[in-house]
Amino acid sequence: MAAQAGAPDSALRDLEEALGLGLTADGDVGDAVAAEGAYYLEQVTITEASEDDYEYEEIPDDNFSIPEGEEDLAKAIQIVQEQATDTQILEQKTILPSRHAVTEVIEDFLCNFLIKMGMTRTLDCFQSEWYELIQKGITELRTVGSVPDVYTQIMLLDNENKNLKKDLKHIKQAADKAREDLLKTQKERDFHRMHHKRIVQEKNKLINDLKGLKLHYASYEPTIRVLHEKHHALLKEKMLTSLERDRAVGQISGLQATLKNIDVGHNFHIPEIKVGHSIEKENMPEGPTQKGLRKAREQNKCKTKMKDNAKV
Structure with a gap:
């Protein structure tokens, strides 16, 4: 032993x-x-034992009611005892075998x-x-x-510890990866933020330059208006000068034809051509063309007087 x-x-x-x-x-x-x-x-x-084959008995509610006419104490105690007995029987039937x-x-x-x-x-x-x-x-x-049960529990705890360590390792790897992604995202965020700030500064600078250019061009508007007025005045003077030139050319051509006829020997009286001047031209000074016409007219008058005196 x-x-x-x-x-x-x-x-x-x-x-x-x-x-x-x-x-x-x-x-x-x-x-x-x-x-x-x-x-x-x-x-x-x-x-857990299978309860599919077990049949439960249903107790109608009428069995628990006290019949009329028998409401004495003895009947009531008997009914209560029967109910307690039925309850114990049901509890014994529902106990599962261990x-x-x-x-x-x-x-x-x-x-x-x-x-x-x-x-x-x-x-x-x-x-x-x-x-x-x-x-x-x-x-x-x-x-x-x-x-003994302690060895089994130790093995179970050891397995659980290993599984938890594996889960912890995976969680650490996921956390490290998430940390790297977060740092990368933060760097990209800082880069885009600096780029946005630089673009905003450039935009503000361009807006200020545009405002300065608008003010600068606004100061040129009176000067441009004066230049437009001078330009229109010069165009009017040019048109008047061209008309006067055409008229003078016509007079000169007529005088040249008259002089040719006089040289040939024809007695032809040169009519005096009167050129009507407008009120605006009277106040204007004589140009070289007008001076030449006036001198030619005076010479023609002198020649005509000399020929008339010679014939007499």
């Missing part, structure tokens, strides 16, 4: 040393057993551990040696027992 009782403890110690846990030290186990006595941990799994899950044995625990760590060759060696010992009839291996 002592050998059989010490076998599970030694197997548990070997398992703890292999896993590096050290949860059941010799001193701690001795103190705990002496203080509180031996205790065992058992893993329990509660499963099932305890079988705890994981040590060999399964070790196999799962080796599979998890990827130690396939160690797993093959362990299984071959383990089942070889079982076939030889060594019954002490069967008395090792099951793995």
Whole structure:
């Protein structure tokens, strides 16, 4: 009996040393057993039983009513007791049977551990040696027992910790990428903001230049108006001068024809051509053409008088 009782403890110690846990030290186990006595941990799994095949009985409301004419105390107490009994029966029928899950044995625990760590060759060696010992009839291996619930909880917590670390790694990568995108977006924002400010400054400068040009051109409007008036006056003078020139050319051509006739010897009286001047021309000074015409007219008068005197 002592050998059989010490076998599970030694197997548990070997398992703890292999896993590096050290949860059941010799001193701690001795103190705990002496203080509180031996205790065992058992893993329990509660499963939901199928309720599809269960038939519920419906109790009509008339059974709970007190019939008329029998309202004495004894009948009322009896009815209440019957209702309580029916309720207890229904509660007993609806209680689901509890099932305890079988705890994981040590060999399964070790196999799962080796599979998890990827130690396939160690797993093959362990299984071959383990089942070889079982076939030889060594019954002490069967008395090792099951793995306490604490080891299963540690494995579950370890798996959860690894999953959380993976999630944390992915979240950090996503956060780093988001930070880089944010910095890039901020740089682009600053660039576009500076570009916008520069464009606004250039626009304001162009607006000020445009206002200055408008004021500058507005100061030229009186000068342009005076130049237009002078231009119209010069056009009028040009038209008057061209008309006077045409008239003078006609007079000169007539005088030349008269002089030719006089030279030939014909007695022809040169009529005096009177050129009507307008009121505007009287005030204007004589030009070179007018002076030439006046001199030619005086010479013709002198020649005519001399010829008349010679004939007499």
